[in-house]
Amino acid sequence: MSLTTKDKITIFWHRRDLRLHDNTGLYYALKSGNPVVPLFIFDRNILDDLDNKKDSRVSFIHEAVTGMREELKKAGADILVEYGFPTEIWKSLSEKYQIAEVITNTDYEPYATERDQEIYRILKKEGIPFKAYKDHVIFEKKEVLSLQNTPYTVFTPYSRAWREKCNDFYLSSYPTRKYFKNLHKWKGPSIPSLKEMGFEKTDQTFPSSKVETELLENYGEQRNFPGIKGTSHLGIHLRFGTVSIREMARKGNENSSTWLNELIWRDFYHQILWHFPHVGKGKAFRAAYDTIKWRNNQGEFKKWCEGKTGYPLVDAGMRELNETGFMHNRVRMVTASFLAKHLLIDWRWGEAYFAEKLLDYDLAANNGGWQWAAGSGTDAAPYFRIFNPTAQAEKFDPQGVYIKKWVPEIGTDQYPEPIVDHKIARERCLLVYKEALNQDEK
Incomplete structure (x- = not known):
């Protein structure tokens, strides 16, 4: 079954969250009361600036989106994958389909913030709500502030406040699979190939998304020595959201306070970028x-x-x-x-x-x-x-x-x-x- 213009749908827009499990925005989309259609956009505003047409990150994203599609197919669903400029794509989608609402997860980078404001305006004209949730970090924006209600600019007091605030509520997973029945059942067109987008497949081997307990237990002693495998190599998975930050923070909590500290650094730099956007410019x-x-x-x-x-x-x-x-x-x-x-x-x-x-x-x-x-x-x-x-x-x-x-x-x-x-x-x-x-x- 294809996606028709008569179906009233909620669109969930994947960006830096290329997974279906424990995905905040997807969870809320699946509970919206409308059939859900996942969407991913290969954004030309980003891709056109890449000189290396064998950029391994594009291959990684393509693999991750293809993997999500295979998982969705098992549930009788599919993902809509577009290639182009987001503003043009959203204008087209809002005219073509009966969209009840659009849900996504927040991206904190300056380009993403400006893009989302523009998309919000486009959708608002059509009467379509645009909602964003926190998924990429444990704490965002103003969630961890000093006693003076100002952002921390030194890591140690920030990390102390972060740890004091963090509890099971913030680290709990969102049970998205439980609601897969609310995915719209349809068969989508094929995903644009790397070649169609002007890229070539890389021969890069990507690190595993699994992190061994033993590595975490030894992380504090081994992480500074580049000659041994003492680090998780999870950076690319955290960057593109193929793993859940909540799941990773739980592992840190259980096995390595030092490793958890690295994840807190990640939150720290994201809140710095949010409060002091000039650093990203x-x-x-x-x-x-x-x-x-x-x-x-x-x-x-x-x-x-x-x-x-x-x-x-x-x-x-x-x-x-x-x-x-x-x-x-x-x-x-x-x-x-x-x-x-x-x-x-x-x-x-x-x-x-x-x-x-x-x-x-x-x-x-x-x-x-x-x-x-x-x-x-x-x-x-x-x-x-x-x-x-x-x-x-x-x-x-x-x-x-x-x-x-x-x-x-x-x-x-x-x-x-x-x-x-x-x-x-x-x-x-x-x-x-x-x-x-x-x-x-x-």
């Missing part, structure tokens, strides 16, 4: 840092991108990123600090490079991490604290396991000399930062 959280006189040497940036700086841990991290779309978190901090402080290259250059390469790229976390490393962000390391990449390698990769894997020519004539002397770079950084910050105080 190319501005430093601390305005004084926008006056730093960056060197921005193109040749040095290229060497950093390619993993040819002569600093083995930095190079290993960049090569891992370029080849796999992943970089260990400890190494992310070291490579980011090196670019901003050793080379005095604007952190935004590095942020953009990570945005292009990371499978788990998430604006809130990527921006938060880069500004932390550069000293310009919330809860940032003081500007005078500069990671020594050699000392970091000795401490966190003492046997050189990680470095040897990604920099096999280490110790040979093929490996370059350091691009800059650590001591000279440190002194130069301190001078440039101090000048900018002192100037701002005048």
